[in-house]
Amino acid sequence: MIFTLRPYQQEAVDATLSHFRRHRTPAVIVLPTGAGKSLVIAELARVARGRVLVLAHVKELVAQNHAKYCALGLEADIFAAGLKRKESQGKVVFGSVQSVARNLDAFQEEFSLLIVDECHRIGDDEDSQYQQILTHLSKVNPHLRLLGLTATPFRLGKGWIYQFHYHGMVRGNDNALFRDCIYELPLRYMIKHGYLTPPERLDMPVVQYDFSRLQAQSNGLFSEADLNRELKKQQRITPHIISQIMEFAQTRKGVMIFAATVEHAKEIVGLLPADDAALITGDTPGPERDALIDNFKAQRFRYLVNVSVLTTGFDAPHVDLIAILRPTESVSLYQQIVGRGLRLAPGKTDC
Known part of the structure; x- marks a missing residue:
């Protein structure tokens, strides 16, 4: 070729x-x-x-x-x-x-x-x-x-x-x-020049997490223990946020959700439709992870929740909604996350 x-x-x-x-x-x-x-x-x-x-x-x-x-x-x-x-x-x-x-x-x-x-x-x-x-x-x-x-x-x-x-x-x-x-x-x-899809920022109209009390480490990331402690205090917010995401997602083909911790990711998946969502973490066995990614790319389910594992080397052009439910001070990580949704795909006009 x-x-x-x-x-x-x-x-x-x-x-x-x-x-x-x-x-x-x-x-x-x-x-x-x-x-x-x-x-x-x-x-x-x-x-x-x-x-x-x-x-x-x-x-x-x-x-x-x-x-x-x-x-x-x-x-x-x-x-x-x-x-x-x-x-x-x-x-x-x-x-x-x-x-x-x-x-x-x-x-x-x-x-x-x-x-x-x-x-x-x-x-x-x-x-x-x-x-x-x-x-x-x-x-x-x-x-x-x-x-x-x-x-x-x-x-x-x-x-x-x-x-x-x-x-x-x-x-x-x-x-x-x-x-x-x-x-x-x-x-x-x-x-x-039409090589990438325009990003459209959506702010949550009702509730958001407040991570302002947390102190980032030198790499711009936050400790898992601190995040879990803060998320426990704000546990009641998660169902509202997920219901908002599901509302936004009604007209979307592929949704990637970036969770703060493994515990947080499991909570999120539990709030999504069981037959339309999957979770990938660093502990997901290789063959299972590959199968989940293949099924997501084939659009057999809509929501893919992950914790820091699908920021590079992951290519699913149909993704047209990204929900960032984790804090980071790393511009590099933020750009990589947003980049997951900017590839062109048939019928896709924005992300």
Whole structure:
């Protein structure tokens, strides 16, 4: 199958090739959720002269990126325990961070390019799995190029993940992992040009949770114990909120509800129609989780409740209502949640 890159996707590819012809410094591309990062990755892997390793932090993203590359009529390896494949000898390898970091011995041959999807997740800690991989691959090939892709180029409490923007701004400091942001596309461009669905904000007309007494941690998230304690005090509000969501959802095809804690999520599911709702948490077994996601995408039920597990690597374009029933001070997390509803789908006019 031949894919024609959208103009901005081609610009991102061209910017990468131009940068690495002139520099060896790590570079980052910023594309909003739904911009087709996997197609940019596929094209870069296709045109690269040397071997390419593409990393992602969840198996769904590994599989998505691999599938897009193979759709070009090409073959590539997968190294991810969650996908039950551990191949590392091909010209292009798509791997999960966890599996690659635990099996560095399988990566003794040199790569010329390391691509990291959702690269804002790379921390400063030298012992982190990302840094272990980067250190190892750089020893094998001191001329290794590093490219990151993300929709959110900053970390709460840490700041920008790059130092210089190609429009001339200085953002991060000398400690930023990526030196240059070589291409960026704003979300408003995607919406204005019809690549994404316009978001419409709905405020709850009657009642809302009040999380103002809670103190966020350094990563912008709140402790589960604090959240549960606060939600218990406001327990009577939940049925009213869910009834409002169900009212909004009458004309909607797919509804994603982001709960604050597992306890909260179970309460929410108990208030939704039993035959039209499902719950996914971090404890949901892999096969059951995959089956639930497939059934949701097939629109066999309308409401999917989750706790922090479907913010990346999840693609269900029919989703046209998102209910955020959890607090966060992380702009990155908020953008990822909202992004779940912005993909185009037949008959969809907004989210």
